[in-house]
Amino acid sequence: MRYDRILEDLLNRDDFLVVGRSVVRTDALDKVLGRAKFTADYVPRDTAVVKVVRSPHPHALIEGIDIEPALELPGVQMVLIAADIPGENQIGYALPDQPFLNDVKTRFVGDPVALVVAADEGSAVEGADAVRVKYSPLPSVLDTVDALRDGAPLVHEGGNVALTTKIRKGDIEKGFSEAEAVVEDLYDTPYQDHMYMEPEAAYAIPEGSGKVTVIGGMQSPFLVREKVAHILGWNLNQVRIIQALTGGAFGGKDDMGPLVCAKAALAAVKTGKPASLIFDREESVAYSNKRFPARIRYKSGADKEGRITAIDVDITLECGAFANRAPFWLWRQTAHAAGPYEVHNASIDGRAVYTNKVFGGSFRGFGNVALHFAAESQVDRLAGELGMDPVELRLRNILKPGSRTTCDQLLDHSVGIEECLTKVAEASRWSSRKRKRNGSKVTGFGVSCAYHGISTSRSTPDWSAASLILNQDGSMTYRTGICELGQGAPIGHAKIVAEITGAPMESIRIEVPDTDSTPNAKPTHGSRGLMLGGTAAADAAIKLRERMVNVAADMLGCPEGEVDLRDGKASRKGEPGETIRFPELAEELYHRGVSPASYGFYAAPKRYFDPETGLGVNYSVYTFAASVVEVEVDTETGLCEVVKVWPAMDVGKAIDPLVIEGQIHGAVSQGIGFTIMEHLKLRDGVVLTPGFKDYVVPSALDTPEYAPTIIVEEPYQHSAFGAKGVGEPAIISIVPAITNAIYDAIGVRLNKLPATAEMLHAAMRGGAR
Amino acid sequence: MRPLPEFKLHRPTRLSEALELMGALESVKPIAGGTDLLPLMRDRAIAVEDIVDIQELHELKGITVEDGALRIGALTTLTEVLESPLVAEIAPALREAVGHIGSVQTRNQGTLAGNLCNASPAADSAPALIVLGAQARVSSARGSWKVPVQELFAGPKMNSLGKDELVTEILIPELPSGSGAAFEKLGRRRGITLAVVNAAAYIAMDGKKCVDARIALGAIAATPIRLPEVKATCKGKELTPEAIEESSRACYALVNPVDDVRASAEYRREMACVLVKRAIVKAHARAGGGR
Numbered sequence A: 001m002r003y004d005r006i007l008e009d010l011l012n013r014d015d016f017l018v019v020g021r022s023v024v025r026t027d028a029l030d031k032v033l034g035r036a037k038f039t040a041d042y043v044p045r046d047t048a049v050v051k052v053v054r055s056p057h058p059h060a061l062i063e064g065i066d067i068e069p070a071l072e073l074p075g076v077q078m079v080l081i082a083a084d085i086p087g088e089n090q091i092g093y094a095l096p097d098q099p100f101l102n103d104v105k106t107r108f109v110g111d112p113v114a115l116v117v118a119a120d121e122g123s124a125v126e127g128a129d130a131v132r133v134k135y136s137p138l139p140s141v142l143d144t145v146d147a148l149r150d151g152a153p154l155v156h157e158g159g160n161v162a163l164t165t166k167i168r169k170g171d172i173e174k175g176f177s178e179a180e181a182v183v184e185d186l187y188d189t190p191y192q193d194h195m196y197m198e199p200e201a202a203y204a205i206p207e208g209s210g211k212v213t214v215i216g217g218m219q220s221p222f223l224v225r226e227k228v229a230h231i232l233g234w235n236l237n238q239v240r241i242i243q244a245l246t247g248g249a250f251g252g253k254d255d256m257g258p259l260v261c262a263k264a265a266l267a268a269v270k271t272g273k274p275a276s277l278i279f280d281r282e283e284s285v286a287y288s289n290k291r292f293p294a295r296i297r298y299k300s301g302a303d304k305e306g307r308i309t310a311i312d313v314d315i316t317l318e319c320g321a322f323a324n325r326a327p328f329w330l331w332r333q334t335a336h337a338a339g340p341y342e343v344h345n346a347s348i349d350g351r352a353v354y355t356n357k358v359f360g361g362s363f364r365g366f367g368n369v370a371l372h373f374a375a376e377s378q379v380d381r382l383a384g385e386l387g388m389d390p391v392e393l394r395l396r397n398i399l400k401p402g403s404r405t406t407c408d409q410l411l412d413h414s415v416g417i418e419e420c421l422t423k424v425a426e427a428s429r430w431s432s433r434k435r436k437r438n439g440s441k442v443t444g445f446g447v448s449c450a451y452h453g454i455s456t457s458r459s460t461p462d463w464s465a466a467s468l469i470l471n472q473d474g475s476m477t478y479r480t481g482i483c484e485l486g487q488g489a490p491i492g493h494a495k496i497v498a499e500i501t502g503a504p505m506e507s508i509r510i511e512v513p514d515t516d517s518t519p520n521a522k523p524t525h526g527s528r529g530l531m532l533g534g535t536a537a538a539d540a541a542i543k544l545r546e547r548m549v550n551v552a553a554d555m556l557g558c559p560e561g562e563v564d565l566r567d568g569k570a571s572r573k574g575e576p577g578e579t580i581r582f583p584e585l586a587e588e589l590y591h592r593g594v595s596p597a598s599y600g601f602y603a604a605p606k607r608y609f610d611p612e613t614g615l616g617v618n619y620s621v622y623t624f625a626a627s628v629v630e631v632e633v634d635t636e637t638g639l640c641e642v643v644k645v646w647p648a649m650d651v652g653k654a655i656d657p658l659v660i661e662g663q664i665h666g667a668v669s670q671g672i673g674f675t676i677m678e679h680l681k682l683r684d685g686v687v688l689t690p691g692f693k694d695y696v697v698p699s700a701l702d703t704p705e706y707a708p709t710i711i712v713e714e715p716y717q718h719s720a721f722g723a724k725g726v727g728e729p730a731i732i733s734i735v736p737a738i739t740n741a742i743y744d745a746i747g748v749r750l751n752k753l754p755a756t757a758e759m760l761h762a763a764m765r766g767g768a769r
Numbered sequence B: 001m002r003p004l005p006e007f008k009l010h011r012p013t014r015l016s017e018a019l020e021l022m023g024a025l026e027s028v029k030p031i032a033g034g035t036d037l038l039p040l041m042r043d044r045a046i047a048v049e050d051i052v053d054i055q056e057l058h059e060l061k062g063i064t065v066e067d068g069a070l071r072i073g074a075l076t077t078l079t080e081v082l083e084s085p086l087v088a089e090i091a092p093a094l095r096e097a098v099g100h101i102g103s104v105q106t107r108n109q110g111t112l113a114g115n116l117c118n119a120s121p122a123a124d125s126a127p128a129l130i131v132l133g134a135q136a137r138v139s140s141a142r143g144s145w146k147v148p149v150q151e152l153f154a155g156p157k158m159n160s161l162g163k164d165e166l167v168t169e170i171l172i173p174e175l176p177s178g179s180g181a182a183f184e185k186l187g188r189r190r191g192i193t194l195a196v197v198n199a200a201a202y203i204a205m206d207g208k209k210c211v212d213a214r215i216a217l218g219a220i221a222a223t224p225i226r227l228p229e230v231k232a233t234c235k236g237k238e239l240t241p242e243a244i245e246e247s248s249r250a251c252y253a254l255v256n257p258v259d260d261v262r263a264s265a266e267y268r269r270e271m272a273c274v275l276v277k278r279a280i281v282k283a284h285a286r287a288g289g290g291r
Helices: A003-011 A028-032 A121-130 A172-177 A221-232 A252-271 A281-287 A326-335 A368-386 A390-397 A417-427 A489-501 A531-556 A582-592 A657-677 A734-746 A757-767 B015-024 B037-042 B078-083 B085-090 B092-099 B104-109 B112-117 B125-131 B228-234 B241-249 B265-286
Strands: A048-054 A060-066 A076-080 A112-118 A132-137 A161-169 A181-189 A201-206 A212-216 A239-243 A275-278 A294-302 A308-320 A346-354 A441-453 A463-470 A476-480 A508-510 A563-566 A569-572 A575-581 A597-603 A622-634 A640-650 A710-712 B008-010 B028-031 B050-053 B063-066 B069-073 B135-140 B143-148 B153-155 B166-172 B179-186 B197-206 B209-218
Touching (some): A048 A121, A048 A252, A076 A121, A161 A326, A172 A294, A172 A308, A326 A346, A326 A368, A417 A640, A463 A582, A489 A531, A531 A575, A531 A582, A531 A597, A622 A734, A640 A657, A640 A734, A657 A734, A734 A757, B015 B050, B015 B166, B063 B085, B078 B112, B092 B197, B112 B125, B112 B166, B125 B179, B179 B265, B209 B228, B228 B241
Parallel strands (some): B008 B050
Antiparallel strands (some): A048 A112, A060 A132, A076 A112, A161 A346, A463 A476, A569 A575, B069 B166
């Protein structure tokens, strides 16, 4: 079925009830008033506390672990080491390279060695300090250049390259020979911490023997269940995972959820008593996953008309101690390498490299932030070389319906980037923009485009499920495994259900994800929560609607095609006089023995790629974005402020414009932080900035002025109402737009982020125009 | 997170009682807002057995003017300083500085005296109070006396107070006519941030001629520092933009900052010059200079 045509084909209406309108989120009040319950709110006083004993060395052999001194302390109840794990001591995501508790060697400062279970926080900290681990330090590799040297110390047996990727398309030599301008440079992007307001947390409760419940912050309850069961050596149905409302995740908790929940679960199962593990900020910043650093060498050429004739891209991704999501991250960078432009000749190579540092992992934008920083800087430089306006050069290469992507994927519909760019240039009066100087401060303007394949990389099969129950009183219970992380995806599902069934929003209750009762919706990542999860919701709602319409038609004495469901009532179209309220309709369903529950399932179109050439259909659809940014740089201090942002995005169909705006504004702040402020400093593998004091993120005061969000709607045929994901695409274009604007202001291009005041100051001294 | 270590809390209601307690107890610290003390205790940077909570000493609250001088009680919160019309009128440079301290929440809780007694080299209120010639009244069971604000600072996070001594008020003299002061800060974002460098200047003019200049810098040494050398280069001169540039440039050689996670020493030197220049320009304008 054409999911983008539900309104016309199924509902037979020409107006939306709730879709496309900005509504006040049904969970807003509880969150504002502090009534919403997060993981730590569930933990009763006097629950045992779990503390992780961690390696102080970047790379070391473990020669012995003496837990006795810790056990002698009064509050300490148990100390768990690798030998205590009933299942398999392995929790690597993509590759089996990450022991759950280390007993052979440790690979970064913070690598877990033991768990201390104690009566209270103070005893747990003392217990962790008292565990005696005898280490024999090994030489370490602390950057990718060192890691790739011959004879470099090996982080893992088998070499420091975890995996490689490649794409070969067309003929780059021919492409470069046709180029009028060729530019080449290196682009370095650093770690970024998620800095979610709520640090990682889990609370585990043993349920008799052979069952454990874990409440925690996460993005994928079913992945957490799988990993917890794996560590415990149990069946999936012995583990119950409940996702508590999660106070920000941004990808981080997709990786950290399993790690933290499994530790709490092991402690609870081993002690037979409830146990909690709640990270403090320092642990979260120093030891949790980060945005993978990347170094990208990018060469591109364009002909006299500004057509990009070839790209030659080489990506080195720094994994840190474990590959974690690197295969997916690196593939995404490889597959998007040309940016949202049609380029016929492309050669792309990627490698993910181990180092003895904190491991990288999922983070909003998933590789595309670093990739677009390089690609969009290059596009601006080509425009400069050719004396062409940067918007004009982009428009001459931009993806359109019928274009082919970096991977040679044909885009036959839902390609709105040209409209995004044209509209954002108009709104910002791009062609008549003027640099202003005010004392030591200079303004500048930058533009950038972005595209982001929605959902998982590497052609992983993709599907989602949801369930919907019409209760006897006419209210509805909706269940999805898609997690509420602050972004509002489940509320979007509820709007889709409301639109299709005619139920009032306030009558739909969204249950928290619980693996014992919630259908598996697959993870809340890859900007798939609304698009995939919401289409499963639509499937459930359509099935329930059919039964509601069938019974209502009989009660109203009219053909099914004439039944209208809205405002919690069924009536005959054009005859609103006789109505059946939903409580009455629900009673009738139960009375007649018509099932009031439905299970929705949706599978995305199949994707595939050729591992030899990297070509194929990599993502079922792409979300597109364009931004114009105005910055002001103080030429005396180097301090850069983002003054104004003009955002545009092709979202397919806006289920809720306000939620989209929330995603964009949040992503812009996160992008500003990444570009000009956030700086995770390490020395010998030790994180020196483990907190808000010195890991500086933008505050509300640093929020720029926003032009009204330009929403472009090029519907996707295979998702509910045509909607595409927005969470990640929102951050990608903002980063190069800022650096391009800085160049416009002061003539300095920093290829190594962050462009902090000090870095810009130094760069200006080095080569100001 | 490490929990707070255990301690005994005392809550006197009279100053004399508080001072007696401070004198009698062996291992003791006073607490007002606690915005600096509690994190330090949690991190084990400060370990004490007794805490004397001075928040019930209502006599230490409030902002008054006596003989043209501002008197700010030690319990006055930073928000109260920021919102005081008296401070805005008499010491606008202090108001500027206090507006840069912490967040709204910290300013609601923290006190001006606490910002000084915490003795952070980056304390935003310090450079402003130093150039304003402010003094702190220190009291103990043995008596009470005044010390220049500068002398409260002994080293990074170390004040010069004896364990039985309490700052009870900050006194800011009235500025002579034809003078002005200003505060400048460079942080890593627009607010809620520790200073990379901060600076304050006081300029007194007689007609077109500068007759007095006081410069102070923070986050550049173990304590906030004064730069008396700059006074010599300003005094007796007309403060043209070139003269100000030259005087502030001299800061480069006068400071000896360190590298840390917030900035390199070299950047701090450069920024000391920029901020001093900006502070002098603003103070000069407030002094009526250039009119």
